[in-house]
Amino acid sequence: MSFEPKILGIACNWCTYTGADLAGTTRLQYPQNLRVVRVMCSSRINPSFIFKAFQLGADGVLVGGCHPGDCHYNTGNLYARRRLAVTKKILEFSGMEPGRFRVEWISASEGNKFAEVVREFTEEIRNLGPQTKFKIS
Amino acid sequence: MSRIGVFVCHCGLNIAKTVRVSELAQFAATLPDVVVAKDYKFMCSTPGQEMIANDIKEHRLDRVIVTACSPLMHEQTFRKVLSASGLNQYLLTIVNIREQVSWVTHDIDEGTAKSKALLNGAVNRARLLAPLTSRVIDVNPDVMVVGGGIAGIQAALELANTGRKVYLVEKNSTIGGHMAQFDKTFPTLDCSACILTPKMDSVMQNKNITLMTSCEVSEVKGYVGNFDITVKQKARYVDHDKCNACLACTEKCPGKGVSEWDEGLVKRKAIYIPFPQAVPQKPIIDRDACTYFIKGKCRLCEKVCEQKAIDFEQQDTFSTMKVGAVIVATGYDLMDTKPLVQYGYGKYPGVYNALEVERLFNSAGPTGGKVTMRDGKEPQAIAILHCIGSRDKNNYEHCSRVCCMYSLKFAHLFKEKTSADVYQFYIDMRAAGKGYEEFYNRIIEEDVKFIRGKGARVAESADEPGRLIVEAEDTITGKFIKLPVDMVVLSPAMKPRADSKDLARLFNLSTDKYGFFMERHPKLAPLSTMSEGIFIAGVCQSPKDIPDTVAQANGAAAEALTIVVKDKMELEATTAMVNPASCCGCQNCVRVCPYGAPFFKEDKGVSEINEALCKGCGLCASVCPSSAIIARHFTNEQVLAEMEGLMEF
Numbered sequence: 001m002s003f004e005p006k007i008l009g010i011a012c013n014w015c016t017y018t019g020a021d022l023a024g025t026t027r028l029q030y031p032q033n034l035r036v037v038r039v040m041c042s043s044r045i046n047p048s049f050i051f052k053a054f055q056l057g058a059d060g061v062l063v064g065g066c067h068p069g070d071c072h073y074n075t076g077n078l079y080a081r082r083r084l085a086v087t088k089k090i091l092e093f094s095g096m097e098p099g100r101f102r103v104e105w106i107s108a109s110e111g112n113k114f115a116e117v118v119r120e121f122t123e124e125i126r127n128l129g130p131q132t133k134f135k136i137s
Numbered sequence: 138m139s140r141i142g143v144f145v146c147h148c149g150l151n152i153a154k155t156v157r158v159s160e161l162a163q164f165a166a167t168l169p170d171v172v173v174a175k176d177y178k179f180m181c182s183t184p185g186q187e188m189i190a191n192d193i194k195e196h197r198l199d200r201v202i203v204t205a206c207s208p209l210m211h212e213q214t215f216r217k218v219l220s221a222s223g224l225n226q227y228l229l230t231i232v233n234i235r236e237q238v239s240w241v242t243h244d245i246d247e248g249t250a251k252s253k254a255l256l257n258g259a260v261n262r263a264r265l266l267a268p269l270t271s272r273v274i275d276v277n278p279d280v281m282v283v284g285g286g287i288a289g290i291q292a293a294l295e296l297a298n299t300g301r302k303v304y305l306v307e308k309n310s311t312i313g314g315h316m317a318q319f320d321k322t323f324p325t326l327d328c329s330a331c332i333l334t335p336k337m338d339s340v341m342q343n344k345n346i347t348l349m350t351s352c353e354v355s356e357v358k359g360y361v362g363n364f365d366i367t368v369k370q371k372a373r374y375v376d377h378d379k380c381n382a383c384l385a386c387t388e389k390c391p392g393k394g395v396s397e398w399d400e401g402l403v404k405r406k407a408i409y410i411p412f413p414q415a416v417p418q419k420p421i422i423d424r425d426a427c428t429y430f431i432k433g434k435c436r437l438c439e440k441v442c443e444q445k446a447i448d449f450e451q452q453d454t455f456s457t458m459k460v461g462a463v464i465v466a467t468g469y470d471l472m473d474t475k476p477l478v479q480y481g482y483g484k485y486p487g488v489y490n491a492l493e494v495e496r497l498f499n500s501a502g503p504t505g506g507k508v509t510m511r512d513g514k515e516p517q518a519i520a521i522l523h524c525i526g527s528r529d530k531n532n533y534e535h536c537s538r539v540c541c542m543y544s545l546k547f548a549h550l551f552k553e554k555t556s557a558d559v560y561q562f563y564i565d566m567r568a569a570g571k572g573y574e575e576f577y578n579r580i581i582e583e584d585v586k587f588i589r590g591k592g593a594r595v596a597e598s599a600d601e602p603g604r605l606i607v608e609a610e611d612t613i614t615g616k617f618i619k620l621p622v623d624m625v626v627l628s629p630a631m632k633p634r635a636d637s638k639d640l641a642r643l644f645n646l647s648t649d650k651y652g653f654f655m656e657r658h659p660k661l662a663p664l665s666t667m668s669e670g671i672f673i674a675g676v677c678q679s680p681k682d683i684p685d686t687v688a689q690a691n692g693a694a695a696e697a698l699t700i701v702v703k704d705k706m707e708l709e710a711t712t713a714m715v716n717p718a719s720c721c722g723c724q725n726c727v728r729v730c731p732y733g734a735p736f737f738k739e740d741k742g743v744s745e746i747n748e749a750l751c752k753g754c755g756l757c758a759s760v761c762p763s764s765a766i767i768a769r770h771f772t773n774e775q776v777l778a779e780m781e782g783l784m785e786f
Contacts, residue, residue, distance in 0.1 A: 006784060013209075014667050015647070021207045024236030032247040035254050035783040036237060038208070039771055040711070044755030052777055056784040072645055072667065073754040074731040083759070108667065109649040115241070 005059035005125040009036035010045055014072035015107045016064025022111030030118040033125075034062065042066070043076035047087040050101060054091075054134035060100045060125035062117070067105040077105070096133050099124050139170040139264045142198040143256065144189055146180035146205035148235055155239040155248040161204065164253050168260045172196050180205050186218045193222040200228050200263040204256055206235040210658075225268030227710060227770060232259045250786065258782030265775045269710035272748060276362040277461035278701045281306060283354055283640070286314020287683060288466035288675030290336050291690035292697075297345035299698060304458050305340060306349045306368055309397075311415035312337055314468055318398065320498035320506070322683055323546040324576030330414060330501070337416040351421060355455065357643045360752065361670030362461045362706050372451040374422035375408070379446035382418040384410065386438035386447065394426030396503075400493045402511075403503040408438050412501055422447075462670045462697035465644060465654065466690060467637065469676040472526040472533065472630040480525060480627055481595045486511040487605050488595060488625045491543060498550050508554045512603070516557050516623035520607045521547055522592035523563040526630035533630040533651060538680040540628035541567045545577055547626060548585040559585045560620060562592040562609050570682065588620075589613045595625050631680040644671050653679050664693045672696050711770040712751035713758055717743045719765035726757035726766060 011017040017038050023030065039045060042065030053061045063084060071077040084103045092098050104117050143165035147153035158176040165174035173196045177185050180203060192198060201224065203215050208231035216226035234252045242248045278301060282293045285307030293305040305312070316322075317337075319329035340346050349368060356367035375386075392407025399405075407426035410418060428435035429449060439447040471492055474482040482488045487510060489497075500506035509515055521544045526532040541563065548559045566587075568577040581587070590609040598604040598621055607620045633652035634640070641648045645668040647655035654673045657665040664672050674693040675686040700706065715726075715735070720743035726735040727744060734750040735757055737743075746757070746766075755768035764773065 008780060008783060018209060018647075018667070021209060021233075021236040024207075024240035027240050029243065030241055032238070032242050032244070032251040035251065035258065036233075037258070037776060037779050037783065039755060039776065040768075041754035041756060044759055044768060044771055044776075046759040046773065048773075049776060049780065053780055053784070056781055058784055069642070070647070073752060073756065074645075075729075076731065076754050076756050079729060079756060079760065108647045109655055 003126060003129060005033050005122065005130075006057060007034045007060040007062060007122060007125060008053040008058040009034045009062045009064065010042075010049065011036050011038060011064040012042045012066060012072070012077070013038055013040045015066035015070070016104070016114065018108035019064070019106045019110045019114045022108065023115045026111050028111060028115035030115040031122040033122050034118050041071065041073050041076040042080035042084075043073065045080060045084070047083060047090070050087050050091070051134065054096065054100070054131060055136055057131070057135045059128070059131040060102070060121060062121055063103045064106045064114070065103070067107055070107065094133070097128055099128055100131060139200050140196060140198050141171045141200040141202060141260060141263055142189070142192050142196060143171055143174040143202045143204060143260070144180055144185075145174070145176035146185070146203065147176060147178045148206060148239075149178065152205070152235050152239040155242055155245050156234055156252045157245060157249045160249060161252050161256065165202075165204075165256055165260070168257065170264060171260060172198065181211050181214055186214075189215070189218050190222045193219070193224055199224070200230070200266065202230045202232060202256070202259050202263055204232040204234055204252070204259075207231075207233045207237070227269040228263075228266050230259045230263045230266070232256050254783050254786040257786055258779040261782035262775050262779040265772070265778055266770070269769055271707040271710045272712075273705050274362055274708055274749070276701060276703055276706050277364070277459050279303070279458070279460045280462050280464065280697050280701055281364070281366055281458060281460045282464045282466060284314070284466035284468055284675070284677070285309070285312030285350070286466065286468045286675065287316045287333065287336075288468065288686045288690040289314070289464070290340055291687050292464045292466060292674055292694040293346050294336065294339055294343065295691055295694035296697065297343045301345060301698070301701060303346045304349060304368075304460065305346055306352045306354060308351070308353050309411070310351050310373070310421045311411050311417070312340060312348070312350065313414075313416065315492070316683060317412065317414070318400075318492060318499070319495050320500070320502070321546060321550065323542040324570075324572045326546070326549070334414045337414070341416050348417065350417060354640070354643055360708070361700060364460050364463060364670065365457050366460060366463070367455055367457045370454045370456065372453050374424070374447065374449055374451050375420055376446045376448050376451070377417065377419045379444045380419045381444050383443070384420065385441045385443075387420055389437045389441050391435065391437065392423070392426045392428045394423040399496045399503045400490075402493055402496055461701040462672065463644065464672045464674055464690075464693045464697055465640065465646070465677060466674045466693070467634050467640060467677045469631045469680065470634055472632050474525055474627050474629050477526060477532075479594045480522070480592070480625070481605070482627055485595065485597065485605055485625075487516075487603075487623055488627065490627050490629055491540070491547075494547055494626050498554070506554075508551060510624055514623070515555055518558045518560070518620075518622040519551055519624045519626065520560045520562060520592065520620060520622045521626045521628065522607070523561065523628050524591055525627040528564060529630070533632060535630070535651070535680065536567065537631040538567070539631070539682045542570070542573055542576070542682065544626075544628050545580045548580050549583060552583050552585065557623075560607075560622070561585060561587045562590060562607065563587065564589075564591050570684070588618070590618075631676060633677060637677065644668060646671065646673070653677065664689060664696050670700055709753060711753040711768075712748045713746050713753065713755065713766050713768050715744050715746055716765045716767060717741065719763045720744055721763045721765070723762060725760045725762065729756055729760050731756075
């Protein structure tokens with residue numbers, strides 16, 4: 001049986017989650033490997049969420065927020081951007097393949113972009129194979 | 138131990154087609170703490186809601202999970218069911234298996250598997266949910282309308298007539314917007330000024346409306362029911378309280394500025410009112426055109442002003458208004474067609490854009506309503522080119538909706554005012570609207586020539602100097618044509634105002650890829666936005682004609698009224714709180730919060746959160762090094778439990 005990756009998504013309510021809804025409303029098709037957790041703002045994302053996701057067996061983690069400068073909470077995603085950049089470095093330092101963690105800015109009107117990112121990311125994770133570094137077996 | 142009820146919606150076939158809903162309900166029943174799991178055709182219908190309400194009572198449920206469409210769609214609907222059944226509304230969880238599952242796959246196995254994972258996560262999270270109490274706040278009864286075009290005017294008048302106080306903010310020195318530039322309106326050929334200026338005057342006369350011209354919003358604070366909006370009053374250099382509108386100053390002024398009102402076709406004075414029916418009827422000084430400001434002497438206006446209203450020292454001032462709701466109605470700009478060099482706008486004097494032509498027809502315009510070109514001659518042949526920059530993948534993909542109709546109106550007015558041959562170059566003729574198709578048929582009868590093909594290029598005639606050649610492919614005959622004309626009218630794309638992005642940031646509005654403001658829902662909430670208490674109307678949302686704009690303005694006024702008509706309203710309870718026992722007093726939260734909600738209690742050495750200011754983003758919770766801040770409804774434990782559930786399947 002071919003490898004079906006499990007991808008955890010964390011999306012902000014106002015932009016990426018709404019963009020994901022728009023992808024649905026316009027019936028864009030994308031792989032079903034992604035499971036999205038909704039938070040109000042990408043700034044809510046504690047780096048521990050990302051590490052925990054990998055520990056729980058996620059093969060990839062995708063974070064989505066409003067475009068920098070367009071945050072529903074003015075500056076929230078600017079903090080998120082910095083914190084997640086550091087998170088990515090720590091992940092790499094810990095030996096995680098860089099491609100397993102991705103941050104994308106997807107607005108409420110970008111249903112197309114959402115679908116496109118999910119397709120692309122799923123394919124990348126599929127090529128990387130199962131994540132074993134952090135996973136508790 | 139929780140007692141969880143799971144309710145799986147079929148949404149007709151919307152969900153049931155690609156998710157095995159009964160299997161999902163059976164699966165739910167196997168999960169720990171789930172005491173009842175059902176599926177039903179339409180959970181949001183009255184019988185569906187009653188089923189949930191009955192099960193809450195019968196099974197003594199303390200958590201409800203509705204597995205259906207997006208929470209952005211029906212979370213409020215189902216929260217009401219919980220409240221009415223005596224259960225705290227925050228004990229509801231929505232699992233989105235429509236927008237984010239059934240509509241994005243054709244594979245029922247995949248759809249069912251993903252739905253199970255999402256539901257499993259939701260059950261995990263639901264167990265940890267806590268009842269929350271909504272905050273009740275006072276509501277300010279006043280409303281601000283931003284933009285003084287026909288949309289803003291209409292909304293302001295409607296609200297003022299219900300007795301509400303309205304601040305109407307307009308960045309220009311007069312209200313009226315684009316509609317005041319038009320001569321006639323399609324399809325009835327009503328005189329635009331005759332239907333608009335009485336409304337402008339009503340705004341001026343209405344005691345409930347505070348008209349703020351030459352003003353711009355500079356800061357927005359607060360939240361629905363309690364906005365504090367700072368408005369910049371740009372210096373007019375004329376004290377409007379003293380000015381008696383005699384306009385002697387405008388006669389004496391030697392300065393020359395470009396008339397924005399006449400689309401730059403003529404000059405105006407440096408001290409001016411934009412057009413004779415401007416509201417207010419009081420002049421302002423254009424600093425860039427004023428001889429005194431440029432050269433340091435002149436002040437002729439000051440000498441002739443008996444009221445001593447001229448004030449060269451005037452500065453921009455700022456004032457803050459308190460309102461409960463806001464309507465944004467900032468309209469549009471026409472696309473700049475200069476970069477589309479193939480049409481020669483700005484290069485050939487015979488090429489005009491649509492708004493310039495509106496001014497040529499207007500009796501208060503630069504030619505007194507006569508159709509004469511920049512060289513003073515009357516055109517003998519005129520080509521009107523539709524879809525310039527609209528319906529164009531390289532520029533704006535959208536149809537600007539009104540161009541077909543105003544191009545037909547132009548054709549009629551050209552026929553009325555000149556003896557010219559008039560040609561329409563169109564891709565498709567779009568005449569959807571009351572009386573529009575009839576108007577189109579009428580123009581066909583008026584001997585206007587229709588060429589089905591987009592104008593491809595405008596060039597200078599080699600044989601007849603000064604004349605222009607329009608090149609196009611006639612897609613009906615399949616022939617390439619070159620048509621000599623004297624005048625070319627471009628019907629350009631309508632685009633959002635140049636500063637719409639700034640306004641979007643101020644009011645926290647989402648925009649589409651071109652900068653038009655996004656509505657909360659394209660069908661069911663076309664006037665609401667993602668920012669509660671902020672509404673949109675008119676072309677700032679998308680191109681539309683005057684009837685639709687007016688209808689939206691009335692709708693937005695009604696929506697704003699639903700907020701400000703109440704003395705009090707409930708706010709989301711999903712705020713943050715500090716656990717003082719674990720707070721280390723680092724004040725990270727105080728530094729990062731965009732709303733100033735956390736503050737430091739010096740005496741206790743810990744932070745606290747002012748709930749009235751908290752908007753529940755959760756930023757403070759994730760910067761807190763001692764995990765002392767709890768983001769209610771999105772706690773670490775709740776998020777992690779959901780993740781764990783999602784990853785199990």
